[in-house]
Amino acid sequence: MSICINPHCSERNNHRDMLFCRTCGSELLLQGSYRVKTKLGGGGFGETYELADKNGKRKVLKVLIDERPKAIELFKREAEVLKVLNHPGIPKVEENGYFLYLPRNTQKHLHCLIMEKIEGLNLSKYIQQQENKPIHPKLALTWLRELTLILQEVHSQHFFHRDIKPSNIMLRADGRLALIDFGTVREVTKTYVAKKAAGDITGIISSGYTPIEQINGQAVQQSDFFALGRTFIYLLTGKSPSQLYEPCTNVLEWRYLTPEISPEFADILDEMMAHSAYQRPKNTQIILQKLDAIDTALPSAINVKRLTKKAVKQESQIKKGIRYANAWMRFLAYLTDLIILFFIGIFFGGCAAYLAYSTGFITESENLFDIGGIVWISSVCGFFPILFSLITSPEEIGTIDIVASLFGIIINWLYFISFEMSAKKATPGKQSLDIHITDLSQNKISFVQANIRYWTKSLSISLLMIGFLITAFTRKRQGLHDIFAKTIITKKFN
Incomplete structure (x- = not known):
């Protein structure tokens, strides 16, 4: 099958050998190399598809439908950022991955972005699949180190993500993690600093995961640490941070739900979630050093391997369809x-x-x-x-x-x-x-x-x-x- 990406086409499914849509006449062979195979999702801002290149390698195509200048700016920024970043935990975008597509009988171009397809489940769906069962602290420690290393690559290029949360972290079939959705990334430049001082920065808010300074349009790199810490509270408790927040004391009551976690690990997470950005770790290197310094009171590395294998096995079962009852x-x-x-x-x-x-x-x-x-x-x-x-x-x-x-x-x-x-x-x-x-x-x-x-x-x-x-x-x-x-x-x- 070859799917037409024209959002106004009434019948978008076509035979896999066709070059133009039989309904609207729009081109089906994108950039002379790619055919859209499956629609993965869609919403008010855009649509996501799975496509294959000439060699049959699967990738993801994001198509922006929202025509507002701000939406286009964020979409272009995601393409530019992903071209610069180079880490196995970040989706790869080729040099010509961003392009404009003009459907038939219209003068409005569609903004398109082709990127690496990350196979797996996002951590929000992973926890839901486990019926909100928390992960083990040792596995959390492994995942936190892995995600901090990914953030280190992002921050080293003078970017910060601004929207870290469980649904934006993917668990691959081999057990590795990947950080996705870089549409909200900002670069730390003199222009950004000036706009921030003037209060001219768009706020990105994900309830329970966004720190107060970011809500006020004053995000910094330490804002990512806050969101990452809140993400691990969700993974370790199976509950949304909003459910654990006490507004009268301005405290997240979560430790009583994780009796197996070491005090040192819990302290790191609390420090990452400090109310003031100034009280949080200064950079990713400090977080990594503190993780390395945690005592060996947690289960052995063998257990981590077992826990990770279990997660991978479950994801593999889901992908293979073994989950369906006979x-x-x-x-x-x-x-x-x-x-x-x-x-x-x-x-x-x-x-x-x-x-x-x-x-x-x-x-x-x-x-x-x-x-x-x-x-x-x-x-x-x-x-x-x-x-x-x-x-x-x-x-x-x-x-x-x-x-x-x-x-x-x-x-x-x-x-x-x-x-x-x-x-x-x-x-x-x-x-x-x-x-x-x-x-x-x-x-x-x-x-x-x-x-x-x-x-x-x-x-x-x-x-x-x-x-x-x-x-x-x-x-x-x-x-x-x-x-x-x-x-x-x-x-x-x-």
Whole structure:
């Protein structure tokens, strides 16, 4: 496939051998070398794609859509900075990586930037994938040293990043880290100092990670240390710094959540997050010296290697698709849910029969077993019992049967809907097997998605389980209901 990057094109997918878009006529072979393969994301400012060069090497293409001068200035600055910086933890941009692209039938150029593709997860998604489980202090120490060395390269070129946070740090498949999103970088020049003194600097704010001087448009290189320290509080506690901040005392209460961390390591992080930039380390070299001076009370280097390997293994599993729950596992989870519903149905069936008899809704005692049984069966099987009765013997269905069936169907519906869209992201049956339901971005599903899954799953069952059987053949182990609801069933990593 070859994707057209014209944001106004109505049908952007094209055959991989085409040179011009069949819809809008814009050129598909960018810079005479690159073809866009996949759209990775997009927002109000721009779009991101994966592309391949003539040799099939994958790279990332960023396309700026925002036409405001400030947005263009930041975009150009990112290209210029990445050309200057040279570190394996920073995405590489070739000399001709920045270019202008003119779509067909328009006079407005698109600003484009081709850079190295960093494979992996950002640390925010990594922690979420771990269900907000903190990383070990020894691994944190290793990562902090690695990121400080990356910052050393940035600062040595008289730049500072201004937007360090977990989502802007990537964990590669080999365990190394990379710092991304250099669109907010500033260079320390006489012009910058003059603008800062005049208060003419645009503030870059990421809640919980931005120091007060940067909020006021007075960022310095030590502002990066503050954001880096706050990032490691998130990694070590699994909680956003905003959740740990005490406004009355102006203190971040975090140490009680990390009993395994050494006092020396905790002191370094607190120093990096000092309220005043003057109280923070003067440069990256001081941070590195203090990290080297930490005593050996933390776990051994062997444990660090093990922890890092675990992170790499999990990332490798995610990339290879091993995280998707297979058909057999999903069947066992569904069977477990039916067993649970069996007992729920017995309880509510008895309650319904008692309530109906005590209120005079039914007067004959033999109908007690009928109404209780209908509620019970419908709680387990949903609308299939009443549907079967309507097909085979509609003349025997009365008002009591319909009301009891509806009550049971509601119990069945509520059971699946409420659990699947909850914070647990799974019914009890799925929880017992450590699998959960998410949308394609690994977030919990919405009420609408839960309903689509429920009713399409019911359709799958009525079609001789065909909707379930296709889980064995789809790449992401999606059933018919998953495809319609845009959901996936994933195996949790411990």
